[in-house]
Amino acid sequence: METSMDINKIQEEIISEFEMFDDWMEKYEYLIELGKDLPIIAEELKTEDRLIEGCQSRVWLNAALIDGGMSFSADSDAIITKGIIGLLIRVMNHQKPEIIASNDLFFIKEIGLQEHLSPSRSNGLLGMVKRMKLEAIKSLNKK
Amino acid sequence: MSALQNLPFNVREIREQFPALRQQVYGKNLIYFDNGATSQKPQLVLDAINHYYSKENANIHRGVHYLSQRATTEYEAARTRIQKRLNAKSSNEIIFTKGTTDGINLVASSFGNMLQAGDEIIISAMEHHSNIVPWQMLCERKGLFLRVIPINFEGEILQDEYEKLLSKKTKLVAITHISNTLGTVNPIKEMIAKAHNVGAKFLVDGAQSIQHMSIDVRDLNCDFFVFSGHKVFGPTGIGVLYGKEDLLDQMPPYQGGGDMIAKVTFERTTYNELPYKFEAGTPHIAGGICLGKAFEYIESIDFKAVEVHERALADYASQVLETFEGLTIIGDAKNKTSVVSFSLKDLHPFDIGTLLDKQGIAVRTGHHCTQPLMDFYKIPGTVRASFAFYNTIEEIDAFVIALERSLNMLK
Structure with missing residues (x-):
């Protein structure tokens, strides 16, 4: 199994990265760069069952269990959403399913992005986090 | 817009009646262009x-x-x-x-x-x-x-x-x-x-x-x-x-x-x-x-003057927005007021709305509860600026600058 960094350590790392930004626009500039860098999910994987429909933007999520760790790839039609996806994948990729299922992803609130995961924002991200956890739980049950 | 120097009523005075307009969000002066969704309330109410x-x-x-x-x-x-x-x-x-x-x-x-x-x-x-x-x-x-x-x-x-x-x-x-x-x-x-x-x-x-x-x-x-x-x-x-x-x-x-x-x-x-x-x-x-x-x-408000003022706001916003490359204004009816809805080539309304928000500007993005209409125009949604009589030309100018900055970031 690929050794992965502690899930909380990665979150601490992201928090300290975001502490360097002076204002909101710098944070979003960074998120946009992350969004542009996110590896694009293969078109044939953008199927209905991988689609998480949000009121504002749409997210596609592909999940697989590889060598005991979860492997995620995702895409969105909105670039800021993609940037946040990039952060979520960075935290959760290669982690064991049981760790993903139980982690509270505290970094999101710490870096001030909790509004994007509020039910009212409805941009597919809350659905995506739920789906990432669900996929982890599903693979746990398959074991 | 020199024609608007002599506004038919005193917008400054009107704005004083609306405390919600006098606040900062994310450290910026709030510009409220989401009046189609709901209006702010005067002190009397x-x-x-x-x-x-x-x-x-x-x-x-x-x-x-x-x-x-x-x-x-x-x-x-x-x-x-x-x-x-x-x-x-x-x-x-x-x-x-x-x-x-x-x-x-x-x-x-x-x-x-x-x-x-x-x-x-x-x-x-x-x-x-x-x-x-x-x-x-x-x-x-x-x-x-x-x-x-x-x-x-x-x-x-x-x-x-x-x-x-x-x-x-x-x-x-x-x-x-x-x-x-x-x-x-x-x-x-x-x-x-x-x-x-x-x-x-x-x-x-x-x-x-x-x-x-x-x-x-x-x-x-x-x-x-x-x-x-x-x-x-x-x-x-x-x-x-x-x-x-x-x-x-x-x-x-x-x-x-x-x-x-x-x-x-x-x-x-x-x-x-x-x-x-x-x-x-x-x-x-x-x-x-x-x-x-x-x-x-x-x-207490002269609605004939309101109609003139709001049309002027919408016309001015449309004129300025039309100069943006790749921007399409959705809806070009001969009789139109108070709303300017637009989409930008290759850009998602959500991204634009999020960046405007962080600059203190409240607009609405998405399908505006008119999905069949979005299907007709073959777009996922629009960015919508909707005005009330308390909005000003200066606010539109600030909005345009913020939009420009947002688009540069998304390029």
Whole structure:
């Protein structure tokens, strides 16, 4: 199994990265760069069952269990959403399913992005986090 | 814009009445361009909310005590004030509802009950979901047919197609006065006359017009007019259904409960008179009274001047936005006001809205509860700036600078 960094350590790392930004626009500039860098999910994987429909933007999520760790790839039609996806994948990729299922992803609130995961924002991200956890739980049950 | 140096009314003075406009978000001065979704409230209304719960709170219509009588008097005075403003014949024609959606559902349920299988209802392709779904549900329940008048690419209802759809089978036409997504002002007076020619009734969805123009229901000759209080500087959770009295009299009650009855026995219940027949249960008393206050406020505003000012805002915003490369304004009706909706090539409205928000600018992004309209334009959604009379040209300038910055970031 690929050794992965502690899930909380990665979150601490992201928090300290975001502490360097002076204002909101710098944070979003960074998120946009992350969004542009996110590896694009293969078109044939953008199927209905991988689609998480949000009121504002749409997210596609592909999940697989590889060598005991979860492997995620995702895409969105909105670039800021993609940037946040990039952060979520960075935290959760290669982690064991049981760790993903139980982690509270505290970094999101710490870096001030909790509004994007509020039910009212409805941009597919809350659905995506739920789906990432669900996929982890599903693979746990398959074991 | 030198023509706007001499504004027909004093916007500065007006803005002072709206405390919500004087705040910072994310450390920036708030620019509120989401008036199509809801309006901010003047001090008069804010004070009235506080005053009601501090001094008048009591249940209305049945109490013999001082507070109840005072609340009843205030609530009914609000009804009369709204009746006068709309130029309705009688205060019996003013039904308090929860809002536009509630008013449409009331008509769909009650008036709808009088319709027969095979009857037809006409709406347009630019309707808000709340003026589509209640009719779809009614059609399913009663075996009616829903007909949709198409629009042209400019966002105008095709009047010749409307005439073709009208027939003896048409029982109701339900059309928005102003499109919440496109800003199109529909020629409803003419459309009402055409509906009446075939014996159909006409409902005007006034959610987006009541705050922008003076409404005269007798001049329009509409059978129903619905609007929400919160879009016309009043509280949320209160709205109005105007209906012609003889028509409301014929219609069965909507919901059962207290206040709407004359006499109840287990064998038979007789219903109260208008308007109470349609107001079951304890109403939103504070909402009604404070909507009355909002109407008192708008009575002090010159709406002829408002129309000029708001059109100037929309025209100026359109002119400046059109200079952006790859930007398309959605909706180019000849008669248009207060709303500028646009999309940008290869950019998602959500990204633009998020970056504008972080610069203190409140716009709406998405499909604006008009998904069929988005399908027509083949876009996922738009960015919508919607204005009220308290907005200024300077705010549009700041908005344009913020938009420019957002687009540079997204490039």
